[in-house]
Amino acid sequence: QKEVEQDPGPLSVPEGAIVSLNCTYSNSAFQYFMWYRQYSRKGPELLMYTYSSGNKEDGRFTAQVDKSSKYISLFIRDSQPSDSATYLCAMREAGGTSYGKLTFGQGTILTVHP
Amino acid sequence: GAVVSQHPSRVICKSGTSVKIECRSLDFQATTMFWYRQFPKKSLMLMATSNEGSKATYEQGVEKDKFLINHASLTLSTLTVTSAHPEDSSFYICSATGLRRTTDTQYFGPGTRLTVL
Numbered sequence: 078q079k080e081v082e083q084d085p086g087p088l089s090v091p092e093g094a095i096v097s098l099n100c101t102y103s104n105s106a107f108q109y110f111m112w113y114r115q116y117s118r119k120g121p122e123l124l125m126y127t128y129s130s131g132n133k134e135d136g137r138f139t140a141q142v143d144k145s146s147k148y149i150s151l152f153i154r155d156s157q158p159s160d161s162a163t164y165l166c167a168m169r170e171a172g173g174t175s176y177g178k179l180t181f182g183q184g185t186i187l188t189v190h191p
Numbered sequence: 192g193a194v195v196s197q198h199p200s201r202v203i204c205k206s207g208t209s210v211k212i213e214c215r216s217l218d219f220q221a222t223t224m225f226w227y228r229q230f231p232k233k234s235l236m237l238m239a240t241s242n243e244g245s246k247a248t249y250e251q252g253v254e255k256d257k258f259l260i261n262h263a264s265l266t267l268s269t270l271t272v273t274s275a276h277p278e279d280s281s282f283y284i285c286s287a288t289g290l291r292r293t294t295d296t297q298y299f300g301p302g303t304r305l306t307v308l
Contacts, residue, residue: 085232111296120197120284120299121235165234169296177223177288179297181234 080104083182092191096153100166100182107168110142112151115163156189194218195287197300212270212303214285220265221287229282275307
């Protein structure tokens with residue numbers, strides 16, 4: 078079993094739809110949770126960064142973390158064609174010898190069509 | 192967000208030659224830099240972690256003599272692929288993190304596409 082599971086998709090939605098992306102994980106030591114967006118042939122771009130459980134909103138993006146269920150989500154409201162990309166969840170422990178190391182999900186390919 | 196650059200963005204080389212890729216943090220001091228490899232439609236595979244002024248820590252299965260990493264300053268790390276072969280062709284991405292950043296996470300460079308003929 079992988080430490081982080083993410084449905085690779087692909088996911089195709091019409092413009093304006095609400096998109097829900099999810100990851101589950103098995104390591105209870107993960108404390109920091111991130112979502113990255115990666116366009117084709119580019120490096121990942123940090124979208125959301127959250128610590129422990131709870132919600133965080135930034136514009137059309139909302140990140141949710143449920144540590145009790147080991148489940149994180151990213152919601153995109155009013156999706157746009159420019160949101161078409163691969164979305165990677167990532168997480169890391171709080172400290173120790175693996176400080177700073179991220180564990181990534183496989184990435185979900187999202188296409189928003191006009 | 193933080194800016195991390197990579198150079199070159201794309202390189203084509205002959206089998207047996209060595210290729211150096213540079214990773215720079217442009218607006219913060221990167222205490223730690225990471226090097227990843229990514230295959231098409233796959234997630235990022237961590238190759239090594241480097242802290243400024245010390246030897247890199249390589250992930251299991253990554254040949255340290257083939258992938259030489261140098262992190263000589265707080266703004267520059269280099270990855271040298273020695274005696275490159277076609278199977279080394281891939282997308283190489285670096286990331287950087289620094290304790291002074293508000294968000295203590297990794298900021299990624301734009302990647303370098305290596306093609307070995």
